[in-house]
Amino acid sequence: MAEVRPPGVAGSRRGRGRGGGPGPRRAPTWEVSDSDTEGAVPAAGERGAAAGERGAAARAPRPERVLRSLVVCVDPAVLEDAGADILMEALGALGCECRIEPQRLARSLQWSRGSPDPSAVPSEVPTEDGQELLLLLLEPQEFLLGVAQLTQVSGLPSSVPWISPENPSCPHLAVIGLDAYLWSPRPSAQQQLENPSVAQQEAAIGWPEVEEALVLLQLLADMDVLLVASWQELSQHVCALTKALAQRPSKQYRDTQAFAFCTAGRWASGQRVTxxxxxxxxxxxxxxxxxxxxxxxxxxxxxxxxxxxxxxxxxxxxxxxxxxxxxxxxxxxxxxxxxxxxxxxxxxxxxxxxxxxxxxxxxxxxxxx
CATH class of the missing domain: 1.10.150.670 (Crossover junction endonuclease EME1, DNA-binding domain)
Known part of the structure; x- marks a missing residue:
């Protein structure tokens, strides 16, 4: 029977003993002794297959390289807010490319893959369901108007705000300062006289209506809403999302590979199986x-x-x-x-x-x- 021993028990040792000083350390792997009847040298076919697997692993995209090729396209309307500088600085420190380009949706961000040709249009980065990834920034007043449209109708609404037939993409929403806005004083009498319908809708909306709208958006359109308190918090979320997009190709490649402990006729985490x-x-x-x-x-x-x-x-x-x-x-x-x-x-x-x-x-x- 084949004798399987941990490194250092059989034949030779790596490094010297305690008296001779520490030797170079190596990763703990299992070795097969020279007396093993299975043979210590893999066959030519196995060597070629193993080399092919190592080559495929080398071709797996590294997150750092993918991150440098990502392009975050920012609509110029986003820069009108004074807090947008925080977002732009965070994206610049992240290492990805940031472009100021008009988007189909005003005040939106879109992720795409860069191209070696500067004149070429970058390809869009799809989500898991195949749609393009968009993040739409909304003011609290604009978001509350959409909440009123969803919650103040009997039954399920026939349409969802921020989604139009001309733009079938389903964006992710981000609202900055909604909590502070809801706790702030309601519109003044002068504002109510200038725009009574809008003021009346905002006055009738509170957190229960917002929570109901969040559920409806998730169920009807699979739309996520990010509620943040500041541009700093929004920048952290955008950077985390960008890093996740950079790591997704390597994770997808890893998920397609066999488990490390499964034997496929070659190496199985150090144990050779013919x-x-x-x-x-x-x-x-x-x-x-x-x-x-x-x-x-x-x-x-x-x-x-x-x-x-x-x-x-x-x-x-x-x-x-x-x-x-x-x-x-x-x-x-x-x-x-x-x-x-x-x-x-x-x-x-x-x-x-x-x-x-x-x-x-x-x-x-x-x-x-």
């Missing part, structure tokens, strides 16, 4: 080592008695009682070099038995953790 299945016993040994307080000698004893999980499952199924099943591995002898005879013990036997037989995903295996 196409004919050689090396799976080493993977089984490493899986047992993942349990708490399991030494290499204990894992070796279990793998020697049951070389595969299927064999252990069949033995557990053949047990006549629950007590026999939980204690199946308890009396297995452990070959502890230079120490007194040991056995696997009832605690680990119970944990491995439950791990292979339970149907409860929330079961706590280790009572001592």
């Amino acid at each position: 196409r004919d299945g050689s090396g799976l016993q080493g993977v089984w040994w490493r899986q047992i080592r993942q349990f708490n307080r399991v030494s290499p000698a204990v894992a070796e004893a279990i793998v020697t008695a049951f070389p595969s999980p299927r064999l252990l499952q069949e033995a557990l199924t053949a047990c006549s009682s629950e007590q026999e099943r939980l204690g199946l591995l308890a009396d297995l002898p452990v070959n502890a070099q230079g120490g007194r005879p040991r056995r696997v013990g009832p605690d680990l036997s119970r944990r491995i038995c439950l791990f292979l037989s339970t149907t409860n995903p929330d079961l706590l295996l280790d009572l001592g953790s």
Whole structure:
């Protein structure tokens, strides 16, 4: 049987002992000894496949590089507010490109990917559902008028503010200072005389109506509303959103890859598995080592008695009682070099038995953790 040992136990050691000073440290990886019948040198096909995987990993976009290629297009109307300088400084410090360009929606921000050609139009950055990403900035008065349109009709409204047939994109909304505006004094008598309908609508809206409108916007148009107290808070949100867009390609690439612990006929986190299945016993040994307080000698004893999980499952199924099943591995002898005879013990036997037989995903295996 293949002997799997942690680095430093077999053959040679990296670095010197305590008397000779510390040697160079390396990442903890598992190695297969030279006596392993599986062979220490992968086949040519495996080397080519592994090189292909490494090349694909190297081609995965790095968030820093994607961030430098992102372009945040800001509508010129945003700059009319004195607090817009805070937003522009934050975007400049972030490292992405910021362009002042008229947008389809006034007072809006749009994210796009830059192009090597300065004269080319940058491509839009879509959201997860494929729509372009827009952030529309609203004044509190404008947002409250939309709230009145949503909440002061019987039944569900037929249309949603800020969305028109000419512009089917569903923007994200950001309102600065809404809470302070709602707590401020209501329109004066002069303002009510100048625009009585608007003043009456604003006077009839409070936080209950705002919360109702937020729910309606989420249900009817899947529209998110960001309520911030200042331009500083808005800048933090915009920068966080830009960083998330830069990290999304690498996360999407990582999600398409196989899990690190899955074996695909090649390397599995340091354990080589060939196409004919050689090396799976080493993977089984490493899986047992993942349990708490399991030494290499204990894992070796279990793998020697049951070389595969299927064999252990069949033995557990053949047990006549629950007590026999939980204690199946308890009396297995452990070959502890230079120490007194040991056995696997009832605690680990119970944990491995439950791990292979339970149907409860929330079961706590280790009572001592």
